[in-house]
Amino acid sequence: MKGILYYFSGTGNTKWVADRFKEKFQLYNVDIDLAYIQSLEERKIKKYDFIIIGFPVHWKLPPKIVTNFLNRLNNTKENTRVIVYSTQGASSSSASCFVAGCLKKKGYVPSIQISIKMPNNFYFFIGKKYNESEIENLLVSVDKKITNIVESFIKGRIVKESNSLIRLQFSKVLNNVFKGRVPKLSRNISSTKDCVKCGLCLRNCPQGNITFENGHAVFHSKCILCLRCIHICPINAIRYRGKKIDQTQKDIIQVLDLNK
Ligand SMILES: Cc1cc2nc3c(=O)[nH]c(=O)nc-3n(C[C@H](O)[C@H](O)[C@H](O)COP(=O)(O)O)c2cc1C
Structure with a gap:
């Protein structure tokens, strides 16, 4: 089995998680190629058994660079499984639910949809600033979470976090307000x-x-x-x-x- 992980990462959090995915899948002899999200090639995607998409949450939802990627993605009939993960400063986010919804419409099968709490890189605008030991602890717990998620995926389990449609609607409204202010x-x-x-x-x-x-x-x-x-x-x-x-x-x- 072979997978491709498309990611965007502004300040390293999402890439750090991508590296963990690669590492954990290797334990099951599954290779993961990492690709920058702007380098989408449809021909290339067909060579893989599954896809992983990772991105930071910007104003409750994925950044535009990620929605552009989703728009460029062709429809598929292959039932390709997808793992979607977001990283954000808060404990959870509906951004992965948003992306999973877009992928489903294109014929993909999002089987894992998770949000991963990572250090908040925009603490000077909103939210909490983590000190060094809090960051260290956070990374240990994220490492464990990825271990469990990869095991679930290998065993064919479905994991869907933050699936509330009301919360998703609320996120869309807030995102509209804030993205205009960028x-x-x-x-x-x-x-x-x-x-x-x-x-x-x-x-x-x-x-x-x-x-x-x-x-x-x-x-x-x-x-x-x-x-x-x-x-x-x-x-x-x-x-x-x-x-x-x-x-x-x-x-x-x-x-x-x-x-x-
Ligand atoms: C412009 C901007 C908006 C953000 N909005 C949110 C948000 O709505 N909710 C949240 O929990 N974190 C938010 N964050 C924090 C990031 O999602 C978080 O630190 C993320 O892990 C950064 O990932 P990266 O290092 O891969 O870019 C925001 C960060 C930025 C820069």
């Missing part, structure tokens, strides 16, 4: 004169939204607020609303395949 909120990102022009943020912005002008990084209008630039800057020179941010993702972000 252009305005992203204007809160700026760099200080301490910027050493190393180019790490520029090379790794998933939107190609950063350039250097007048000696420091400038952020343009394509930002999706993934926050990679803030958490990745080696000298922490990127500000949100002029404030210095504690880079709580600075270790976990290293799991991304970064352009160093």
